[in-house]
Amino acid sequence: MVSPPHALVIPYPAQGHVIPLLEVAHALADRGFAVTFVNTEFNHARVVAAGAGLEDGGRVRFVAVPDGMASGEDRNQLVRLTMLMEEFMAPRVEELVLASGESSGAGGKITCMVTDYNVGSWALQVARRTGIRSAAVWPASAAVMATLLGFDKLIEDKIIDAEDGSALGDKPFQLSPDMPLMHSAHLSWNCIGDHDQQAALFRYLVEGVRAIEQCDFVICNSFQDAEPAAFSLFPNVLPVGPLLTGERNGKAVGHFWKPEDEECMSWLDAQPARSVVYVAFGSFTMFNRRQFEELALGLELSSQAFLWVVRPDILQGGAEHDYPEGFLDRVCGAGGRGKLVTWSPQQRVLAHPSVACFVSHCGWNSTMEGVRNGVPFLAWPYFADQFVNQLYISDIWKVGLKAVADESGIITKEHIAGRVEELMGNADMRERVEAMKKAAHESIQEGGSSHGNFDTFAEGMKKA
Known part of the structure; x- marks a missing residue:
């Protein structure tokens, strides 16, 4: 044989x-x-x-x-x-x-x-x-x-x-x-x-x-x-x-963090179509405390439901997550519109009909997953190839917007909320990303x- x-x-x-x-x-x-x-x-x-x-x-x-x-x-x-x-x-x-x-x-x-x-x-x-x-x-x-x-x-x-x-x-x-x-x-x-x-x-x-x-x-x-x-x-x-x-076959493969599959997905099931902002920065991105707080407050200020992946090691220097005062109670408590997880089954999340846009570090896997599922981006690169991927998203394919820092290097809560609102209402961008989704599947x-x-x-x- x-x-x-x-x-x-x-x-x-x-x-x-x-x-x-x-x-x-x-x-x-x-x-x-x-x-x-x-x-x-x-x-x-x-x-x-x-x-x-x-x-x-x-x-x-x-x-x-x-x-x-x-x-x-x-x-x-x-x-x-x-x-x-x-x-x-x-x-x-x-x-x-x-x-x-x-x-x-x-x-x-x-x-x-x-x-x-x-x-x-x-x-x-x-x-x-x-x-x-x-x-x-x-x-x-x-x-x-x-x-x-x-x-x-x-x-x-x-x-x-x-x-x-x-x-x-x-x-x-x-x-x-x-x-x-x-x-x-x-x-x-x-x-x-x-x-x-x-x-x-x-x-x-x-x-x-x-x-x-x-x-x-x-x-x-x-x-x-x-x-x-x-x-x-x-x-x-x-x-x-x-x-x-x-x-593969509905099962996560190769992940380093254990996905909170069912809890995460059942939460999405309860949200209206195209209403959720998905926020995930991959396995390497790290924030200083000020930027982390601005991100949290920006999601709150947007008034949109959000699913935010917060890795245990996402803060620089190994610091403990320090959310803005009252944030968890206001936004993620009973009846709140936010959901925090340490990791997610990202392919399943992006394919879910409730997801409206993707705040992403522009890693290539995430970029292709967003494109394959027809989800527009708020593009927020961290290092290496992610800056080029951001340019594809915003300038070449025109399926997302750049997250732009102020003169102090911080992407502010007001900017985050404004960009999310712009993404949620941009029909032309959604049409372009849907066309890319079709080409990717074909x-x-x-x-x-x-x-x-x-x-x-x-x-x-x-x-x-």
Whole structure:
């Protein structure tokens, strides 16, 4: 009996990467692959604790490897985490590949590797050393990927420094006329850590680009109609999205926090159609106390019902949530119009008919989920690719409004309430986001461009 192709899938160890890579893993399993999914030990424990998708009848085998950080270290130190992964994860991953196919090995011999682009620099070297096919998954926008693939042009045009990737001036640039107007200070490597960390990350990403050039496929969690200009720049990148991130068969997969599913959804069931403001800032965004209070008061001032996801670690410095005096009693008590949860089944929330708009950090998963469900945005980026995603939302697709800070850097309660009111009454914006929703759904149906691209990718990865 011929063994099925066996894919080793490796996400970058962060919530916004684990979820789409796990969907890629399931989509490969749908197409006849055995799949081994590699989480760090830290994240594997979090997914298990959340009960988020490990009981899948053996479709996907989950393996945990060390990330090199101590048990109490802050995994939000992304540059340190990234640099340690090659030293600690690469040897274990290579062992997995070489040991596969032995009598005790589950799933048979590993025949290919599907890795998050952001771990590509070392993972793809493992694939080459072990002689298996390889693919890279870019889980964010094609526009941001284009800044990496086109870094030579950015250097040539004197937009970034060749040595450390730092911004040379603050003049905005466009990679093509139909793409967002970008700022070099908002390039992904320039948004994290201090200068030395940014320089190290830039060099790591450049090394990754060189590695990516050697792999068999590069796929992207986007769709052709969303970013035609970006895909025209790099036609070898296959759009396969929007991936159904976060849920499969009505069940959350890959989450690090336990969703308050039924309580959250039953609350939405009791609200009128298109009446609820959904507020969620992903797994990394943090606020200072002043901004957190302005957000709370802005939601109250809007006079709209709201569902607000407040992570336990959302305040900077590990501070306890300190809501404005009386806020919980006024807005979230008995008969109030607010609902607070620590995490939510976001795909189900955005698909709910009561949700009218989405106050979002503009992470790409959230952006695609909002688009796929036809929900307009109040776009409030925090770091990295989120600034480019905000530009797509507000300037290119015109399906949302920007949250704009005042001269002190605070997005005020009055601004938040005003933007929410503007979103709730903007019929033209809702029409545009509904058109994007239709295009997104068509792309992933059988016969659609993304569905066909994923089939092409899967068939190519089956080859010896």
